[in-house]
Structures are given as C-alpha cells and as structure tokens.
Amino acid sequence: MYFEAFRAGAVYRLQPVTLSAAEIVAFAREFDPQRIHVDPNFAAQGPFGGLIASGYHTLAAVWKRWIEAGVLGDESMGGPGLDEVKWLAPVRPDDVLNTTVTISTTRRSERLERGIVSLHFDVVNQDGIRVMTCDGAVMVQLAPR
C-alpha cells in the first residue's frame, strides 16, 4: 500500500494481545529484568500486587498485531519514532488487550520522496481499563508515477 492510499481518520481494530506469565518473564529476562517483571514472588509483595509485563513488551506485542493486520506492506520504509508512549495501568498475565489504531495524519516528507503516516494506538484491557496509548509513525513509499 503506497502512501497515497492511506487516509487520515481510518480506524483499525487489531487482533487481541494476551501475554502469559511465562512470556512476560521470558521477555523481561531478555530486555527488562526488573523484579516486578521477572520474579512473581517479589512482585506479589510489590506496588502492583503481582507480576506485570514490561511496558516494552506491551508496546512490541501491540506493534506486532499492527504489522499482522497487513495494512503496511513492503512499501513501508520503517518508523521515524514514537511519541507520548503512556503506560497507564498494569498489564497482568492473561489480560486481553484490545487495540484501536487510528491514522491521525498523512503528510509528504519535506525533504525526501516519501510520505509519513502518523498512527495513534489505544490499548484497553478486558475490564475496559486503558493500559497504553502511543503515537507512532511509519514512512511509506510514494506511488510510482
């Protein structure tokens, strides 16, 4: 999908994300080995009353669902970054996270022959509690002329 086909305001509902306790611990051992993420006994005594997922894990797992949605294709040229990543509430083992992605803006790059598609992620758990929001972007090739 080339840049010109993206429309601001389009909304996509992603397949749910669920992280098991084993996945939470495995990710955190590799990338965020704080005891609230890797040690269920410690975590049970800690500020969240149990194991919680690393925010980086939630972020990456939601991103995967966005890629799997197949909206971006091989015309993607990678992402310039993220803004306002907010981890608003704990993500616990076996939570079911539902994500809405909204295309907030589309604009031509000023410098380069490409477009920039901005995305807003809104992630809510099975109890209706918002656990994460995030603004991302992808650079996308222009259609051949």
Next chain:
Amino acid sequence: MYFEAFRAGAVYRLQPVTLSAAEIVAFAREFDPQRIHVDPNFAAQGPFGGLIASGYHTLAAVWKRWIEAGVLGDESMGGPGLDEVKWLAPVRPDDVLNTTVTISTTRRSERLERGIVSLHFDVVNQDGIRVMTCDGAVMVQLAPR
C-alpha cells in the same frame, strides 16, 4: 536506591549493545515481522540496502543495559512512559551501540507518594552516528522517614 538519591545531571555510560543478524531476525519475527527486519534478501534490495533492526529491538536492548547498570533497584515502581523516541539511523547487524543516559530531572509526584526520575538516552554507533534518542522516566519509592 530511593528517589532522594537520584541527582539531575548525573550521566551513566552503559555497556555496549550489539545485535547479531540472527537476533535481529528472531526479535522481528516475534514483534515486528516487516521484511526489512526478517528477510535479508528482500532487505538487501530495499531502502536501507540490507537487514536493519526493528526500532523496538534497539529500544528494548538499550533499556536492558540500563537495568543491568544497577542504578535502579527494587525501589523502582515501573515507568510511566516514553517521549520523543527517535530512530535516527539504521541499526545493522553487529553494530556496536554506545549509550549515554543522563538524568534530566527529578521531581516528586503531585498525587502519589513517589518520585519521578526522567532519563535521556543517547545512542551512537561505532562510526559516531547517532542512531536513537529517547526520553524515558521511572517512578521510584521515597526513602522511609
């Protein structure tokens, strides 16, 4: 380390991060299965002229080095989020990424009995090219009184 011990302006140099091609592909298969991250042959023909790491991989691998630095302890209460994550240049297999973390501000939470320590990450590769910058934060327990 309790909140009161953190000092704005303190600078930490992290141990280097190096991602192998196999690690780049394995992470991206799980979290960012775009062909520029998982398919070396496709990536060689693509805009970056070769396989590049998912930005989420770089972000998480740098964060791990920060946790390993041992500045945060069990007094950490997790992170509220990230701002201005900028993926400025490609990270390629076997690049050597050197990271500086600067404590930008420390402040008491207005609502809760905790402190918020803001961190700026600056990641530069072996050629002196800045590949990522990011502002993060951690919530930290106050010292017992």
